[in-house]
Amino acid sequence: xxxxxxxxxxxxxxxxxxxxxxxxxxxxxxxxxxxxxxxxxxxxxxxxxxxxxxxxxxxxxxxxxxxxxxxxxxxxxxxxxxxxxxxxxxxxxxxxxxxxxxxxxxxxxxxxxxxxxxxxxxxxxxxxxxxxxxxxxxxxxxxxxxxxxxxxxxxxxxxxxxxxxxxxxxxxxxxxxxxxxxxxxxxxxxxxxxxxxxxxxxxxxxxxxxxxxxxxxxxxxxxxxxxxxxxxxxxxxxxxxxxxxxxxxxxxxxxxxxxxxxxxxxxxxxxxxxxxxxxxxxxxxxxxxxxxxxxxxxxxxxxxxxxxxxxxxxxxxxxxxxxxxxxxxxxxxxxx
Numbered sequence: 001x002x003x004x005x006x007x008x009x010x011x012x013x014x015x016x017x018x019x020x021x022x023x024x025x026x027x028x029x030x031x032x033x034x035x036x037x038x039x040x041x042x043x044x045x046x047x048x049x050x051x052x053x054x055x056x057x058x059x060x061x062x063x064x065x066x067x068x069x070x071x072x073x074x075x076x077x078x079x080x081x082x083x084x085x086x087x088x089x090x091x092x093x094x095x096x097x098x099x100x101x102x103x104x105x106x107x108x109x110x111x112x113x114x115x116x117x118x119x120x121x122x123x124x125x126x127x128x129x130x131x132x133x134x135x136x137x138x139x140x141x142x143x144x145x146x147x148x149x150x151x152x153x154x155x156x157x158x159x160x161x162x163x164x165x166x167x168x169x170x171x172x173x174x175x176x177x178x179x180x181x182x183x184x185x186x187x188x189x190x191x192x193x194x195x196x197x198x199x200x201x202x203x204x205x206x207x208x209x210x211x212x213x214x215x216x217x218x219x220x221x222x223x224x225x226x227x228x229x230x231x232x233x234x235x236x237x238x239x240x241x242x243x244x245x246x247x248x249x250x251x252x253x254x255x256x257x258x259x260x261x262x263x264x265x266x267x268x269x270x271x272x273x274x275x276x277x278x279x280x281x282x283x284x285x286x287x288x289x290x291x292x293x294x295x296x297x298x299x300x301x302x303x304x305x306x307x308x309x310x311x312x313x314x315x316x317x318x319x320x321x322x323x324x325x326x327x328x329x330x331x332x333x334x335x336x
Contacts, residue, residue: 004032004328005056007042007072009064021083023253024126024148025059028081031149031321037328050075055328058120059083061113069116077331080120082113084133087179087248087270093137114138121331124324126251127272144327147275148251149320150312153233153260168195169296170239170263172232172254175200175223176208181245181268181286183207186214186221188292194300197235199224236261241299245286249273255281256315259308264299266292276315280308 006025029039042048042056056072058065061082072078086093093110100111117123117134123143125131134143169189175182175198182198189196198221202208215223227235236242242258242265249255249271259265259280267273269283282299285291 001036001038002054002325002328003038003040003052005040005042005048005053005076007056007058007065007068009060009062010044010068020085020250020253021060024081024083027149027151027253028057028320028324030151031317032324033321034317035321035325037321037325048075055079055121055331057081057124058116061116062109063107063112066107066112066116069119073119077121077334078119079122079124079327079331080116081124081126082117082130082134083250084113084125084130084137085179085248085250085271086110086133086137090133090136093133094139097137097139114140117143121334122327124327127275129272129275130250145275146323146327147315147320148253149317150253150256150260150315151317152312153257155233155261165240166195166238167300168197168239169241169243169300170197170235170258171199171243172227172235173200173244174202175211176203176205178207179247181247182211183214184286184289184292185243185245186211186218188289188296189220190218191289192293192296194220194296196221197224197239198222199227199232199235201226232257233261236263239263241266241296243284243292243296244268245284245292246271247286251276256311259306259311262305264302264306266295266299276311278311278314280306280311 008021032039055077057079058069059081061080097110100108117138117140124146125143126148131143131145134140173180215221236258242263244252244255244267246268249268252267252273255265255267265281266284267281268286282295284295
């Protein structure tokens with residue numbers, strides 16, 4: 001059985017089943033396991049068994065993983081998933097990178113991401129949108145789009161069909177991340193007089209304080225804090241609409257779960273979501289309060305169940321696992 005070593009930023013706690021980077025690693029590992037590949041995780045307290053490792057897959061390209069990639073390149077071929085979740089346009093990012101690159105000894109997450117992609121033997125990205133950023137903003141040729149796989153929710157169709165929905169909008173994610181655009185979602189639901197349920201973590205920075213103030217002033221918003229898996233499924237089953245109006249959304253795994261449980265999904269038009277959700281959801285302009293209100297009203301008034309079979313067929317674990325090992329095999333063939 002072939003083995004790939006998965007590596008993430010040093011600050012990533014691999015014991016916590018939370019966070020976007022670890023979630024991506026977890027899903028890709030499950031896809032690889034389904035087609036007969038073994039996955040090991042790089043840990044600070046263990047030395048990898050290099051004799052039994054075929055290649056390395058690094059997740060996240062930034063300052064914290066640059067030194068790691070250089071060291072790993074001395075041992076094995078390296079595939080990188082950069083995870084480029086930037087809200088700026090490709091042209092603006094390219095200008096930023098070019099300016100930073102001309103300043104001696106100045107390194108940023110952006111310039112290091114470009115360096116890492118150039119160092120790697122292959123770059124695996126999640127969507128056509130991320131590929132454009134790689135090619136245009138970073139000026140890196142190539143890159144292979146391999147979508148994130150999705151494992152269907154472990155509930156019977158009967159359990160899902162019996163869901164009794166409330167006329168409410170549900171959001172799950174990092175409320176303190178300005179990219180998630182929660183303040184505008186609160187405002188939209190307030191103006192519509194629609195109940196909004198928020199769940200997830202929130203910090204103490206300036207934006208988090210702004211969101212906390214809006215929640216405290218809102219008559220329609222309920223904040224639940226961090227929730228369990230069972231609580232998440234309960235909320236998805238009872239919510240009519242799931243909204244993820246990020247300024248830029250890489251994929252939106254929580255929105256896939258919502259669609260799987262027959263929620264009407266509204267997701268940002270910015271990012272890679274179209275590659276995943278096809279025509280099964282509504283796409284919203286995250287900078288337009290009016291568009292958000294229009295999409296929420298339309299979703300609440302639409303009584304039809306979303307058609308989503310094609311969405312999940314394309315994200316099948318075995319299918320994505322085979323696509324991934326094809327990339328790995330190509331990299332390993334180039335080694336000979």
